[in-house]
Amino acid sequence: MKLFIVEDEPRLRNAMAHHIPWEDHGIEVVGLAANGLEALKMTERRMPDLLLLDIQMPEMDGLTLIRRLKEQQKQRTAFTKMIILSGHDNFAYAQEALKYGVSRYLLKPAGEEEILQAVLDARSCLREELERWRRTMELEKKWTEHMPSLQTQFMWDWVGGRLSERELLDRGQQLQLSFTEQDSFAAVVIGLDPLLEEECRFSRDDAELLQFTIGCLAKELLPAASVWVCKAPEDDLLLIMKAEEGQRGKDFMFHVQTAAVRLLSHTREILKVTASAGICGGPGQLDQMPRLYAEACQALQERVIYGPDIAIPYKEMRMRERSAWTGHHRLERLLETALETGNDSGVREAVDGIWMQMIEPASSAHQFQESFLYIISLLTRIVVKQGWSVCEVAEEEWAYFQNIHLLHTRDQARTWLERTALRIAEYSRNQRSNSSHQLVSQMQEMISKEIHQDLTLHTISDRLYVNSSYLSRLFKQEAGMSFSSYVTAQKMERAKAALQQGHKVYHAARITGYRDVSYFTKVFRKYWGVTPGGIKPL
Known part of the structure; x- marks a missing residue:
């Protein structure tokens, strides 16, 4: 706590x-x-x-x-x-x-x-x-009340982009949902993490009950006038949050992240199970909810990278603004998810399924070419959706995007398809790694410049507008040690260098952010094995 x-x-x-x-x-x-x-x-x-x-x-x-x-x-x-x-x-x-x-x-x-x-x-x-x-x-669980079901249907019509702005305002008022066209919103998708093998109190059949309880907890913890909760597919939970008066931009999004972290913490304390949250990349207006929801879903998928029990803001890979993805085929969605998350095994599974269902049944060259062009267009849409250049991602495979007649046999085409899909997945992993490294580099630069202050993870998270739990997980993954251990190591290295240059103990303590010399001495001795007085000038 x-x-x-x-x-x-x-x-x-x-x-x-x-x-x-x-x-x-x-x-x-x-x-x-x-x-x-x-x-x-x-x-x-x-x-x-x-x-x-x-x-x-x-x-x-x-x-x-x-x-x-x-x-x-x-x-x-x-x-x-x-x-x-x-x-x-x-x-x-x-x-x-x-x-x-x-x-x-x-x-x-x-x-x-x-x-x-x-x-x-x-x-x-x-x-x-x-x-x-x-x-x-x-x-007190109740499923028979009519108003909640109507509100849930309304919210799904909202995130699905099936209502005009006038219809949203009129139906929202009828259903006692208070908002205006000037309000800003954010979307959060909560998903239960896989149950541990030793878990004996709950099973997969209890997912609906657990998700309902998390929804009730969200309504209790968050102001009722500014958050709406409904069930999402695959036993996920959707939270639509409205900015309160005075909340703007990054401040509002930091509030959303903090609220999500607290909800996950109470879920762990009460239910003894964990959940994760995907958070949209920024606030949006009434008619932008479909995009906010898509971003939150994409952020939640990043759980496969960072592990369970974490709130993930949509920051790793910015999607270019474009029309919503309209493919409904399960294998197409599987391929898109695997490529965006850099999951090689998922890529192979999706490619195998698409090949067997779309290419293998072709009985003529025309049918083969038509089906293969569709798959190439699918890969192109996925790459362009991320704002990347297909030519840059594909490299030497780019020629086949321009002319499929270079693929002379089914086996050649099959090999090219899997090789190209795996290349896209690798490019996605590299993009994510570069983005994460930039954020960690910002943190390390702050530590270096402000080593004389009492730096905490929460201080830096406030300034970067990213929740502390996410930063902690990301920093440890990139730096190989916890944030607090890294700060202590940097302070001790700086202090030792100062002492070797002939500075006094109290000066070494002050320039590394320690106001209490006795506490500084205690930390120094624990880290180096000697007291500051034992360090002789060079």
Whole structure:
């Protein structure tokens, strides 16, 4: 679960964040704030599950912060537990805190073990509430209400591009869906990950029930006025999110990604199974929903690259704007998916199936040429759809695109088809790798330039407008180590170089972002095996 710490005293704030072994208990510190006003802005983006805060702070005190959070984020704070750490033994403070639903009221100076235990107790309480909520949702499952089915059909007509803008506005109003032609939208597709072999509580037959529960959870966690949920094919779930007032562009998309990450986290906590999310590449208007949905579906397919339990924004391969793909043949869709994801085995399977169904039955040269031209046009559409040049992708195979008469026999044509399809798949993998490398390079450049600051994954994710879970997975895949390990290694290398140049220990600590020299010494010794004082100038 995610923990956010609000404390105006820097030393105590850093001690609580870094000296208490949160990670050993499955708790992630997602943010630190020095006062209530700063925390109010940050929690909107970080969406913590647990809040540890002081009462007496400048600009905005802790109780005011809690009240403002309750007023502004009623839906989101329903599953947020708060623990107060105060130096005031005042019954009135405690009484008001309890009125706002605070889980625990600790007095300073509280020990690290006492603070840790209070947070763990709050987490246990939150898990119990989530479990009760899950049971309630299962008992209250209803499929007989007419309005949800009408809304679902409407949303499928919407993403399918079957309604004009006027029809969307009129029918949306009739079905109690509040939006206008000026609103911006985003599409998120949630798909259950394959169940583990040792999973004994659920089977494939329970996919519909699990997906229904995730949909109910999404409605509970996200504002009802700005998110609509419906079932998608293959037991997937579609979330259509509307930008709230003041949300624009990248800020809106970062909010969408953060919400998706939180939904996946609660799915894992409640159901003990994992799901992944595909997120469209950017906001769109009312009539652009078919494109947003197609992008979200494509992003979800990238799960085969990054693994399960992750929210994936549509960023790897930008598709050129064009009319929606209209092929409905299963093998054609299989080939398109395999080529775009660089799946060689999927390419071979699709090519085999297409060949047997379209080419093998041909009984004349005319039928053969006509069918083969269709397959070449299919490959061309798939390549052009990605915004690539067919000539560049095909290289020496380009001549056969221009003149199929160069293929004299069925065997020659069959060999060329598979070879060319595999070449496209390889090109797709290279494009994805280059795109991922650019994002990781940006992160490494930030670390290098700002090594003197207290860099966190969440800080960088805010600036890149990409959710932290996705960045963490991508960075480890590209760099071969976790983000935190990489930052520590860079800081320790910089510190050692400074000490070898004759700088003092406190200077080496300062230029690598450590304000507490004793903590810097502890980290340095753990990394290098000697204290900073043991490093002699060269």
